[in-house]
Amino acid sequence: MTGPVATIAIDQWFAQRGWRIRRHQQEMLAVAASGRHALLVADTGAGKTLAGFLPTLVDFSSDAPDTVLPPEGLHTLYVSPLKALAHDVQRNLLTPVENLGLPIRIETRSGDTPSDRKARQRARPPHILLTTPESLALLLSYPEADTLFATLRRIVIDEVHAFATGKRGDLLALALSRLQAIAPGLQRVALSATVADPDDFRAWLAPWGDIDSVALVEGEAGARPELEVLLPEDARVPWGGHAATWAVPQLYEAIRANRTTLVFCNTRFLAELIFQQLWEVNDDNLPIGIHHGSLSKEARRKVEGAMARGELRALVATASLDLGVDWGDVDLVVQMGAPKGSSRLLQRIGRANHRLDLPSRALLVPGNRFEYLEAIAAQQAVDEGQRDGEEFRPGGLDVLAQHVMARACAGPFDGAALLAEVRSALPYAAVDADTWQRVLHFVATGGYALKAYDRFQRITQDRDGLWRLTHPEHAARFRLNAGIIMDAEMIEVRFRNGRSLGRVEENFASSLAPGDTIRFAGLDLEVEALRETEMLVRAAKKPGQIPSYGGQRMPLTTHLSQRVQALLADRGGWARFPDDVREWLEVQDYRSELPAPGSLLVESFPYEKRHYAVIYSFEGWPANQSLGMLVTRRMEEQGLGPLGFVANDYALAVWGLRPITDPARLLSPEILADEFVAWVEGSYLLRRAFKEVAVIAGLVERQQPGKRKTGKQVTFSTDLIYDVLRKYEPDHVLLRAAWADARARMTDVDRLAGVLDRAQTNLNHVVLERVSPLAVPVLVMIGREAMPQGSADDELLIEAEGLAGAAMRVEPPSGDDDEAADEAQHR
CATH class of the missing domain: 3.40.50.300 (P-loop containing nucleotide triphosphate hydrolases)
Structure with a gap:
């Protein structure tokens, strides 16, 4: 390893471009020379990516003191969350490599890479490989993985905040543990501009969570946006x-x-x-x-x-x-x-x-x-330069099962040694022996309820104690289906000449018929034919509907939620708002109350012969949606005749035949015990979560040689297995994984619990004679939730004006109290 300075050639290259090596770039060189891992947190435009690669460029610079060029083979891995980012980095990295005349070959590898190039990369790898977590995990599943990664000196993880806290981060953490076992001297580097708590990410990056082994490098401050x-x-x-x-x-x-x-x-x-x-x-x-x-x-x-x-x-x-x-x-x-x-x-x-x-x-x-x-x-x-981010949580057991299967595809393994390796990854540091055995035996047989079926017999333990594949065909099937990203089932949109435009969701495609028109990829298209896995189209002369995509909603972060509530509470600051927004808040303040930080406002009022309640939680759409399901169930039990609910990031509106007089009773904490469990088990949520974990864990395959299953076929398979496991093996490892997903991702149970806590300690119930101004934005969503965003905006705004007329009407108090009337007029 060279010293903690750039070479003369690199210094000159910077100078020729009118640049200087920034302090944090120099620090990254020093950290590399010390042998420590590094987390670089620097503003966008600070040259983070180049800082991550500078030690590699120095390693290959022939003018470095006592230079011994690295041997042939893979030297540096770059992992990004996006294919586009890897290609962009390749373009930008080629410039210094070519200008400096460095003997470095750089290639990308992703799902878009042709199969012949992938095979060649395993046999003759480039010096720098730019890839994604999923492609890296697949590379580790090949028998030649130990040879391929033996020369690896550095791994650079870009935009680490984008995936470290999710399942893609779990997969990458496990890959890091495997790479460190193959190449013990491997240095880990992570880059980000938007890390909220650097120490959390240092612990995630470090082997065994040893935070002291990861240096924190902070970039120079940039111009304020x-x-x-x-x-x-x-x-x-x-x-x-x-x-x-x-x-x-x-x-x-x-x-x-x-x-x-x-x-x-x-x-x-x-x-x-x-x-x-x-x-x-x-x-x-x-x-x-x-x-x-x-x-x-x-x-x-x-x-x-x-x-x-x-x-x-x-x-x-x-x-x-x-x-x-x-x-x-x-x-x-x-x-x-x-x-x-x-x-x-x-x-x-x-x-x-x-x-x-x-x-x-x-x-x-x-x-x-x-x-x-x-x-x-x-x-x-x-x-103010304040950032928010998601919290770290234990690693997914479905991801761990996929990793175990990948390890078996690479060759026989010792269970105890692999467990030690797995525990060196922070998301799996707490995996106990019982959980590990459950995962192993799931990968081996599918579990107790499924072990009689030959297709689930994937690995076996021999007399020498090593686990190995039961048949080589399992490796090919695994590589066809491995992955973490779980988009809805998609079908290809093609012209008859074979040109592909992209993909739309299967559910959307099933609503179309030949002759219908859609607008996709900026083109107006007429549907010619629909097949199991593709939609044939031709150019159309009339505009069509835009495809809708399910996807996971991005919830309002807790940090931003608290700031919005602070704006509502800061009445002195309303003067800088537009007149209609200021008036909206002032009339709300006069006619009802405003949500205060740390409290929970609930409004009740009649509207169009129904009784409404609006709960201003500010806890994000998933938590509010879950709360709506639970509250309407409890309204039914209490004889309130619930008719529906609608939620956004800020509030939940429920309505029924009879008024809600005691919202605290509806929002008692025990709702998260029996009723939450009963609701999740009886809803589509657990089945949907199980479908995802079953596919990730390899229990159900989406892809077969030359053919891909439709979404309906995958759902049928997972539903069948789900029912069997619920009946005969309710503690199955994948049911545990599905429950973890349903609680954390689909229902956001932690934020939901926060709403219930406030309901018991600081609930403010305001009974009104008519709709309040603050309720209008959520009430106009009624009947629009099933429609794609944007398609109903004009109708929605017309309806909003009608609601707003009732909400914003202000009458002075009745009677002859002049002082009260004057106050009302003033406010």
Whole structure:
């Protein structure tokens, strides 16, 4: 290993470009020389990726003192959460390598890589391989893995915050434990601009959670971003809706006024909708593109290349591009709708003016009044440099089962040795012997209830004590089906000439018939034929409906939720809000109450011959949705005649035939004991969670040689197994895994528990004669939840105006009390 300085050639290369080696880049070289692992936290544009690779460039520099060039073979792994990011890094990394004349071969490996190149990479690996957690895990499943990774010196994990706390992070943590066993001298490096608690990520990165083995390197501070909240030209913020389509004319003018604008949307549907509406007002025929994960690889690569060459004036994108992609000519970022978290917003803002010394410029476009408050809260958080993030939790047992099977595919293994290796990964540090045996025997036989079926007999323990595959065909089947990302079942959209446009969800496709039209990938298409795994289309002359995607909603983070509540409580600060938002809050304050931090406001009122209650939890959509299910069940038990509920990130509205007079009784903590369990077990949630863990763990295969199962076939298989296990083996390891998922991800039970705690200690119940102003944004969602975001916005806003008329009407108190009347008039 070279010393903690760059070589003369690297110094000169920096100087030729008018750069200097920044302090944090020099520190990364010093940490590499010391042999420690490193977490680099630095602002976007600070040269984090180059800092991660500088020690590798130094290793291959021939002018370094006493240089002995690394041997042939894989030297550095780069792991990113996005395929696009790996390709972008390859483009940017080739420049210094070529300029310096370094003997380094760089290649990418992902699901898009041709199979012949993948095979060649295993036999003759490049010096630097850029990949994803899933592709790395598959590489480790081959018998040649020990030889392939024996020369590995460094692994660089980019945008570590994006996946470390989820199942992809579990998979990567297990891969790190395997790599460290193969190459004990391996140095781990992680990079991020938006880590909320660096020590948590240092512990995740370190072998055995040894935080002291990971140096924390903090980057130089960059220019503060310039963030503006966009308002309608008439300064009237909509009551409801999430699409913010009102802003399209103003958005187009912003695109015209800038060189390149990146427009982020929270969903694929919204990206297609905004792209469509921009083209409808694109009188100048500006080059505007679209990018999301359901478009074909060819379409995505074409758009990425056009952006890199500066050929687009605007690109509408989803999270498929919000991590680390370096397009220096982007001078404006637009966030359509609420950001849901300050870290996510910081990440997206950083795509503009991708330099440390230039401020990133961004526009936030709220869809409704609550989203306006959320935008202001996010703006404040960004100004203060405050970040939020998800908490770490124990690793998924389904991911552990997949890792065990991958290890068996690579060759025989000793169970005790593999357990020790697994425990060195922080998510699995607490795996006990009993749980480990359950996982092993599940991989071996499927478990007690399934062991009689030959197809579940995948590994066996020989007399020498080693576990090995029962048949080589299991390795091929495993590699066809391994993975963590669980999108809804998709079908291909193709022209008859074979050109693929991308994929739509099977459920959406099943609602179509030949002759129907859709708008996808920016094109109007007519459905010609529907098959099991593909939809044939041709160009259409009339516009069609935009495909909807299920997906997992991004909930409002706790950090941003608390900031929104603080804005509501800060009456002195309302003066800077638009007049209609300020009036909305003032009338709410006069007619009812405002949600206060640490308390729980519940409003009850009649509306259209029904009795409504609105619970202002501010705990995010998953928790509010779960609460709605539980509360309506309890309303039924109490004879209140529940008729329905609707939820958003801020509130839950329930309605029924009779009024709720005692909300604390509905929200008692024991609802999370028997009733929560009964609801989850009787709902689709546990079955859905089981389907996902069964596929991840390899119990049910989606892909067979030359054929992929439809979503209905996979669901049928998992439902059948689920019923068998519930009856004959209720403590099966995958049922445990499904329960963990249902509690944490689908129902957000921890935040739900927080609502119930506040209901018992600080509940404020306000009984009203009619709907309150604050209730309008959630009430206008009734009947719209099943519709794609944006499609019903016009109807929604018309309905909102009717509700608002009742909510905002203010009458002075009855009687002759002049003082009270004067106060009412004043307020």
